[in-house]
Amino acid sequence: MSKNLSIVNKDLKEERDKINFNVEEFTNWFYGGAEKVKEKKYIENYFLSDKDLNLELDTSYLSYKDKYEEAVRRSIVVYKKLYKLHNEMGGTHEDFVKIMENLRFTMGAINPEGNPFVLHFSMFALTIMNMTNDEQKAEWLPRIFNCNILGTYAQTELGHGTYIQRLETTATYDPKTKEFTLNSPTLTSYKWWPGNLGHTVDHAIVMAQLYSQGKCHGIQPFIVQLRDSETHKPLPGIDIGDIGNKVGFQTVNNGFLGFKNVKVPYKNMLMKNSKLLEDGTFIKPKNAKLNYGTMVIIRVHMIIDAACRIAKATTIALRYSLVRRQSPINPNEIEPKIIEHITQQNKIFPGIAKAVVFKCMADYLTKLHLSITQEGNTGNLARMPELHALSCCLKAVCTNEDAKTVEVCRLSCGGHGFLRSAGLDDVYRNSTAAQTYEGENTVMLLQAARFLIKSFNEARNGGSLTEGVKYLFDFIGRNGKREIFDNSINGILRAIQAAAAGRTYIAWKHIEDDKRHNSIEVATNLAGVHLTKAAELHGYVCLLQVGIEEIEKIIRNVSPALGLVFKNILELFAVDLILNKIGDVIQHVDISNEDIEKLEKQMETLFKFFRTSAIGVVDGFDFSDPIIDSTLGSYDGNVYENLINAARKSPLNQEDVNRTFHLYIKPFMKSNL
Ligand SMILES: CCCCCCCC/C=C\CCCC(=O)SCCNC(=O)CCNC(=O)[C@H](O)C(C)(C)COP(=O)(O)OP(=O)(O)OC[C@H]1O[C@@H](n2cnc3c(N)ncnc32)[C@H](O)[C@@H]1OP(=O)(O)O
Ligand SMILES: Cc1cc2nc3c(=O)[nH]c(=O)nc-3n(C[C@H](O)[C@H](O)[C@H](O)COP(=O)(O)OP(=O)(O)OC[C@H]3O[C@@H](n4cnc5c(N)ncnc54)[C@H](O)[C@@H]3O)c2cc1C
Numbered sequence: 031m032s033k034n035l036s037i038v039n040k041d042l043k044e045e046r047d048k049i050n051f052n053v054e055e056f057t058n059w060f061y062g063g064a065e066k067v068k069e070k071k072y073i074e075n076y077f078l079s080d081k082d083l084n085l086e087l088d089t090s091y092l093s094y095k096d097k098y099e100e101a102v103r104r105s106i107v108v109y110k111k112l113y114k115l116h117n118e119m120g121g122t123h124e125d126f127v128k129i130m131e132n133l134r135f136t137m138g139a140i141n142p143e144g145n146p147f148v149l150h151f152s153m154f155a156l157t158i159m160n161m162t163n164d165e166q167k168a169e170w171l172p173r174i175f176n177c178n179i180l181g182t183y184a185q186t187e188l189g190h191g192t193y194i195q196r197l198e199t200t201a202t203y204d205p206k207t208k209e210f211t212l213n214s215p216t217l218t219s220y221k222w223w224p225g226n227l228g229h230t231v232d233h234a235i236v237m238a239q240l241y242s243q244g245k246c247h248g249i250q251p252f253i254v255q256l257r258d259s260e261t262h263k264p265l266p267g268i269d270i271g272d273i274g275n276k277v278g279f280q281t282v283n284n285g286f287l288g289f290k291n292v293k294v295p296y297k298n299m300l301m302k303n304s305k306l307l308e309d310g311t312f313i314k315p316k317n318a319k320l321n322y323g324t325m326v327i328i329r330v331h332m333i334i335d336a337a338c339r340i341a342k343a344t345t346i347a348l349r350y351s352l353v354r355r356q357s358p359i360n361p362n363e364i365e366p367k368i369i370e371h372i373t374q375q376n377k378i379f380p381g382i383a384k385a386v387v388f389k390c391m392a393d394y395l396t397k398l399h400l401s402i403t404q405e406g407n408t409g410n411l412a413r414m415p416e417l418h419a420l421s422c423c424l425k426a427v428c429t430n431e432d433a434k435t436v437e438v439c440r441l442s443c444g445g446h447g448f449l450r451s452a453g454l455d456d457v458y459r460n461s462t463a464a465q466t467y468e469g470e471n472t473v474m475l476l477q478a479a480r481f482l483i484k485s486f487n488e489a490r491n492g493g494s495l496t497e498g499v500k501y502l503f504d505f506i507g508r509n510g511k512r513e514i515f516d517n518s519i520n521g522i523l524r525a526i527q528a529a530a531a532g533r534t535y536i537a538w539k540h541i542e543d544d545k546r547h548n549s550i551e552v553a554t555n556l557a558g559v560h561l562t563k564a565a566e567l568h569g570y571v572c573l574l575q576v577g578i579e580e581i582e583k584i585i586r587n588v589s590p591a592l593g594l595v596f597k598n599i600l601e602l603f604a605v606d607l608i609l610n611k612i613g614d615v616i617q618h619v620d621i622s623n624e625d626i627e628k629l630e631k632q633m634e635t636l637f638k639f640f641r642t643s644a645i646g647v648v649d650g651f652d653f654s655d656p657i658i659d660s661t662l663g664s665y666d667g668n669v670y671e672n673l674i675n676a677a678r679k680s681p682l683n684q685e686d687v688n689r690t691f692h693l694y695i696k697p698f699m700k701s702n703l
Pocket of ligand 2: 186189222223224284473
């Protein structure tokens with residue numbers, strides 16, 4: 031499945047012949063074991079081999095409406111098969127999760143511009159699983175699982191996406207009728223953005239301000255039916271539609287939604303956290319932010335998505351760079367593979383290292399999320415703020431890096447990278463969307479910075495700190511002296527920690543100084559740029575720290591040859607990071623010009639070593655050709671054949687002369703102006 035049967039380009043074959051580690055062993059690590067790789071391949075093939083999907087059709091040439099309709103058609107083919115496969119596998123919840131996890135990659139190949147049902151299977155289902163009481167679970171989960179109802183997560187409004195406390199949709203409870211009345215009192219209160227909302231789903235989790243007994247009790251989730259289950263017509267009082275063309279996500283069917291006196295039964299307010307008694311008495315949750323739980327889960331999941339987008343983009347860029355020849359380095363020699371230009375290595379190799387380190391972070395964060403959620407289920411919510419801060423911080427840092435890296439990969443493919451058939455545009459669109467959805471990245475960094483400043487105050491007052499921010503103690507302990515740089519992995523980590531702690535101190539001091547003339551809120555706003563820089567540096571500290579810990583474990587468990595590749599990858603990540611953050615490092619670390627030159631030299635040595643492993647690593651990401659979907663990144667490396675074949679499929683090339691010649695061009699040319 032992963033390799034096509036055509037003859038592999040000789041330049042690429044020559045590279046693969048030199049790989050000095052076991053690529054399969056790397057793949058097994060990336061997917062969590064040989065069994066998981068087998069499962070992934072089976073599931074991928076199970077779906078992608080279905081002729082009914084008609085994957086030959088290049089949907090990028092279709093109109094907006096046709097794209098959506100084809101995406102719905104394909105999705106239904108997939109979901110029917112999903113349920114068939116699920117039954118064949120035994121029908122357990124674990125089987126379902128297994129298929130869904132693998133389907134995430136496969137769905138991208140089937141609907142490259144987005145899945146019109148993605149919110150049903152992610153945020154809608156997750157919210158019902160995590161924010162309902164037992165009765166509500168029993169009522170809704172079977173219907174969701176069987177797709178008898180389809181839903182989305184409707185939180186953002188025209189006027190507010192970030193500051194959700196000020197959402198304007200209202201849900202007013204009447205104890206006499208035991209109903210809520212939903213209203214959109216203003217234009218800005220219209221829901222705007224929810225995926226799949228426009229014309230696909232018939233239900234939504236709606237976040238609305240709860241009014242009861244004459245008081246507002248803040249935003250609460252309600253499950254609301256939007257469309258008739260037979261006709262799919264909007265129900266009375268529901269104004270609903272698609273928000274129109276976007277930068278990407280064209281087939282996700284993001285929608286708008288307004289309410290006019292829409293009645294919702296009492297039992298439809300999700301009651302695991304906040305509770306409303308039938309008489310209208312409101313009972314506060316243990317922590318008001320528990321209703322933000324679905325956002326936290328998705329932010330955690332977004333780290334692995336970022337890793338995979340980078341893995342895909344670097345696979346395309348590297349394979350292309352190993353077959354593309356241009357510009358002799360020595361004037362009299364043959365043109366080299368473009369990867370021989372060291373600037374090309376500088377564009378692609380650090381990206382490959384990021385994919386690996388982000389994958390380590392995704393695994394770490396998933397485990398942390400599970401353990402903190404389990405604590406939460408026993409009533410212990412103490413670590414919720416730590417998880418919130420970490421997931422916000424890494425969501426922002428990883429998706430920012432993701433978008434940047436994917437764009438560099440596109441640039442590294444020169445002109446051909448600009449073709450849709452190169453496959454980098456959809457990856458980029460998804461990366462840049464991820465910078466905004468699930469919390470805009472600056473806002474996410476500012477949330478993380480709140481935690482950093484609190485921790486800094488705690489450290490100054492001799493309090494206790496969570497593991498991930500203990501480096502703030504080192505900074506305070508140095509009492510204004512700079513960290514002395516030493517050129518080892520741990521030395522680089524300490525330097526980035528010193529930079530993060532130093533920037534946190536600058537932000538803290540800024541706030542303290544401004545507090546003399548301003549409120550704490552105004553002072554915090556004025557320190558915003560420092561705060562976001564501190565949070566960003568903290569994100570890199572976490573990535574490097576977890577990267578070091580995880581890769582040390584990996585090295586102990588893999589063959590020595592693969593261990594060397596991991597060591598090389600970790601060093602690449604670390605040296606690239608410190609060189610990119612050198613301005614911040616210089617401010618807080620005793621690092622000399624010679625040290626910096628040594629790091630630059632070290633980067634060149636690391637590139638030299640990685641030059642032979644790189645193709646093995648990207649092959650090890652194991653994206654099959656239908657998933658990579660790129661003329662430049664296919665396994666066989668036959669890029670020029672792929673490019674001309676793709677061009678021939680352009681709708682304009684289906685006839686020799688386009689009608690515009692006779693309609694407009696010829697009359698214009700003959701007109702003598
Ligand atoms: C499973 C498979 C994955 C599939 C992926 C599917 C992809 C589908 C594609 C797209 C889907 C996109 C969906 C969306 O975009 S949904 C909408 C998302 N919206 C947002 O993310 C909104 C962002 N805004 C917020 O999250 C919040 O407004 C806020 C920025 C966090 C601020 O909240 P609030 O105003 O209430 O808070 P305050 O500023 O007053 O206080 C901050 C304190 O609250 C603490 N806090 C906040 N959140 C949490 C939390 N979740 N847990 C614990 N604590 C929290 C925070 O720490 C502050 O504490 P402090 O002590 O400092 O006061
Ligand atoms: C592709 C896509 C899919 C989406 N899907 C969904 C969905 O399914 N369901 C849903 O409910 N929503 C969805 N959204 C909405 C999304 O979650 C919000 O757009 C996002 O949270 C950002 O909020 P905003 O649009 O209000 O941005 P704004 O907050 O208006 O951001 C504009 C600018 O203001 C700045 N800013 C705002 N507040 C602050 C602050 N406190 N401090 C400093 N700067 C600030 C931001 O940094 C940014 O530069 C989706 C959005 C996109 C793009």
